[in-house]
Amino acid sequence: MTEALIDIKGVKHAYQTQAGPLPVLDGLDLSVPEGGFAAVVGPSGCGKSTLTRLIAGLMTPDAGEVWLHGQQVRGPKSTVGMAFQNPVLLEWRSILKNVMLPLEIVPTRLSRRQQEDRARKLLALVGLEGFEDKRPSELSGGMRQRASLCRALVHQPEVLILDEPFGALDAFTREDLWQTMHRLKAEEPFTAVLITHDLRESIFLADEIVVLSGRPAHTQYVMDVHLKGPRDLEHLYTRESADALNILRHQIQIAQGRAPETEAAE
Amino acid sequence: MTWQKVGVPILAMAIFLALWELLVWANGWPNYKMASPSDLWPAFWKFRELFFVMGWDTLWRTVVGLMLAVVVGVGLGMVMGFSRVMRDALYPLLVGFNAIPKATVVPIVALMFVGQHDFNTILIAFMISFFPIAVSVSIGLSTLEPEYRDILRSLGASQITVFWKIALPKTLPEFFGALKVAVTLAFIGTNLMEIVSPHGRGLGALFDSGKTNSDYPLMFAVLIALAFLGIVLYYIVVALEKTFAGWAERSPT
Structure with a gap:
C-alpha cells in the first residue's frame, strides 16, 4: 500500500x-x-x-x-472539496458561475477562459451539458446535486x-448519481x-x-x-x-x- | 409592460374615485365633512406652486431619512446577524425604542435641536424606519445555513469574503421586503414632524394651513399628494428589487 x-x-x-x-x-x-x-x-x-x-x-x-x-x-486548506446533503447552490448565480465559485477563492494559474472550460468539462461529465446558464431553481434535486459535485471538484x-450527498434523493436518482461518481473517479484524480x-x-x-x-x-x-x-x-x-x-x-x-x-x- | 400591468391599476383607481364621488354626492355631504374628488383638482390648481415646493421638501427629507435608515439598519443588522452576544444585547433595546410612539418623540427632538428643521425631520423619518431593515438583515444573516459558510471557509476564505459572496446577496430579498415597509414609515415620520411641530415647510405644513384656514378640499388634496409620492417611492424600490434581487422571484409555471 x-x-x-x-x-x-x-x-x-x-x-x-x-x-x-x-x-x-x-x-x-x-x-x-x-x-x-x-x-x-x-x-x-x-x-x-x-x-x-x-x-x-x-x-x-x-x-x-x-x-x-x-x-x-x-486550518482550512484549499486542497479540499466538499459536498453536502443540501447542495447549497447560490440562487443568484447561473449553474456555470456556481461551479466556478471555488476558483474565485483558491489561487489558480488558469486564465478566465481556462477556468470556464474546466467548469464546462465537469458539467458535461456529470450530464449537465446545456444547463450552464440555468438558475439552480430551474433544476431538479438530482441535477442540483450533480452541479454541487462539480463545484467540489473544479479546483482539482x-x-x-x-x-x-445522495441522502435526500429518490432511489433511482441516487443510483444514477452513484454511476456518475464512478465516471468522475475515472477522469479526476481525487x-x-x-x-x-x-x-x-x-x-x-x-x-x-x-x-x-x-x-x-x-x-x-x-x-x-x-x-x-x-x-x-x-x-x-x-x-x-x-x-x-x-x-x-x-x-x-x-x-x-x-x-x-x-x-x-x- | 403589458396592457394588464398598466391598465388594470389605472382602471381600479378610476373606479375608486368614482365610488368616492358617488358616496359624497348620494349623502349630500358638505366639503367640510368629506371633500369629493371633483373638489380636489381646483384645490390643487389654486396652490399648485406650493404643492411642488412643499412636495419637494417632503420628498427629499424622506429620501435622506430613508437612506440613513438603510445605512444604520444594515450596519445594526450585520452586527446582530454575526454576533450572538450583540443580538442578545441590542434586541430588547431596539424593540423598546421601536415601541415608543414617534409622535411623543417629535416635541423632544424639536426642543433638542431648536430651529434645525431639516435635521429634525430627517431624524424622525430615520428613527421610524430603520427598525424593520435592521431586523430583516440580522435574521437573513443569522439564518444562513452553516453549509454555505463551510463551502467557502474550507477553501480558506475569510469572513469578509463569505459576507460579500454569500451572506449579503442571500439577504437581499429580505432586505427589499423590509425596505418596502420602511418607505411608507419614513413618509409617516416626515409628515409627523411637519404637522406636530410646524415650521412652514413640507406637505405636512400645507395640510396644517388647510386646517387653520378651514380649506377642507386642500387638506384632502394634500392627502392625495402624499399618497402619490408614496406610490412613486414604493415603485422605485420595486424597480431596484427587480434589478438586484430579481433572481428570488420564481416564474409562475
Missing part, C-alpha cells in the same frame, strides 16, 4: 454543551491511500459530520492528529469530502471520504468501508471491498455483495448497542 494521503490517528473530540462536555469522537483512526475511496458508516449522531469538519480543517480535535499528504491539518482538490447511511451505497462506491461505533465514536470495523475499478449496479446483487452487506449490517447493530443475541430474544 502507498503512503496514506489521509491519515487520522486517535482523534478525540467533545462539544461543550450546557449539560457539560459531550464527547463525540473517542479514538478514531482512518487511513486512506492516494486515490482511495473510503466510506464511513455508523449509527445516527455518532459524529460522522464532525469527522468531515476535522478533515476540512474547519475544526481542530481535542486530541489526536489529522494528516493530509504528509502535513498536519491545523486532493481530497473530496462527501457528507451524505481521494474521497464519503459519509453515508446507505450500506449498498458504501459497497458500490468505496474500496474501504469504516464502521464507527455509537457515540463517542471510535473505529469499530474496517472492510476492504475487493471490487476494484468501475462497477455495474448488477454487482450489488452478487453473492459477494450480499455477504459483505450482511457483515456490515451486523457491525452496525453492534454499534447501535443492539447485539444480535438480544434481538433474537425479542
Whole structure:
C-alpha cells in the first residue's frame, strides 16, 4: 500500500454543551491511500459530520492528529472539496458561475477562459451539458446535486469530502448519481471520504468501508471491498455483495448497542 | 409592460374615485365633512406652486431619512446577524425604542435641536424606519445555513469574503421586503414632524394651513399628494428589487 494521503490517528473530540462536555469522537483512526475511496458508516449522531469538519480543517480535535499528504491539518486548506446533503447552490448565480465559485477563492494559474472550460468539462461529465446558464431553481434535486459535485471538484482538490450527498434523493436518482461518481473517479484524480447511511451505497462506491461505533465514536470495523475499478449496479446483487452487506449490517447493530443475541430474544 | 400591468391599476383607481364621488354626492355631504374628488383638482390648481415646493421638501427629507435608515439598519443588522452576544444585547433595546410612539418623540427632538428643521425631520423619518431593515438583515444573516459558510471557509476564505459572496446577496430579498415597509414609515415620520411641530415647510405644513384656514378640499388634496409620492417611492424600490434581487422571484409555471 502507498503512503496514506489521509491519515487520522486517535482523534478525540467533545462539544461543550450546557449539560457539560459531550464527547463525540473517542479514538478514531482512518487511513486512506492516494486515490482511495473510503466510506464511513455508523449509527445516527455518532459524529460522522464532525469527522468531515476535522478533515476540512474547519475544526481542530481535542486530541489526536489529522494528516493530509504528509502535513498536519491545523486550518482550512484549499486542497479540499466538499459536498453536502443540501447542495447549497447560490440562487443568484447561473449553474456555470456556481461551479466556478471555488476558483474565485483558491489561487489558480488558469486564465478566465481556462477556468470556464474546466467548469464546462465537469458539467458535461456529470450530464449537465446545456444547463450552464440555468438558475439552480430551474433544476431538479438530482441535477442540483450533480452541479454541487462539480463545484467540489473544479479546483482539482486532493481530497473530496462527501457528507451524505445522495441522502435526500429518490432511489433511482441516487443510483444514477452513484454511476456518475464512478465516471468522475475515472477522469479526476481525487481521494474521497464519503459519509453515508446507505450500506449498498458504501459497497458500490468505496474500496474501504469504516464502521464507527455509537457515540463517542471510535473505529469499530474496517472492510476492504475487493471490487476494484468501475462497477455495474448488477454487482450489488452478487453473492459477494450480499455477504459483505450482511457483515456490515451486523457491525452496525453492534454499534447501535443492539447485539444480535438480544434481538433474537425479542 | 403589458396592457394588464398598466391598465388594470389605472382602471381600479378610476373606479375608486368614482365610488368616492358617488358616496359624497348620494349623502349630500358638505366639503367640510368629506371633500369629493371633483373638489380636489381646483384645490390643487389654486396652490399648485406650493404643492411642488412643499412636495419637494417632503420628498427629499424622506429620501435622506430613508437612506440613513438603510445605512444604520444594515450596519445594526450585520452586527446582530454575526454576533450572538450583540443580538442578545441590542434586541430588547431596539424593540423598546421601536415601541415608543414617534409622535411623543417629535416635541423632544424639536426642543433638542431648536430651529434645525431639516435635521429634525430627517431624524424622525430615520428613527421610524430603520427598525424593520435592521431586523430583516440580522435574521437573513443569522439564518444562513452553516453549509454555505463551510463551502467557502474550507477553501480558506475569510469572513469578509463569505459576507460579500454569500451572506449579503442571500439577504437581499429580505432586505427589499423590509425596505418596502420602511418607505411608507419614513413618509409617516416626515409628515409627523411637519404637522406636530410646524415650521412652514413640507406637505405636512400645507395640510396644517388647510386646517387653520378651514380649506377642507386642500387638506384632502394634500392627502392625495402624499399618497402619490408614496406610490412613486414604493415603485422605485420595486424597480431596484427587480434589478438586484430579481433572481428570488420564481416564474409562475
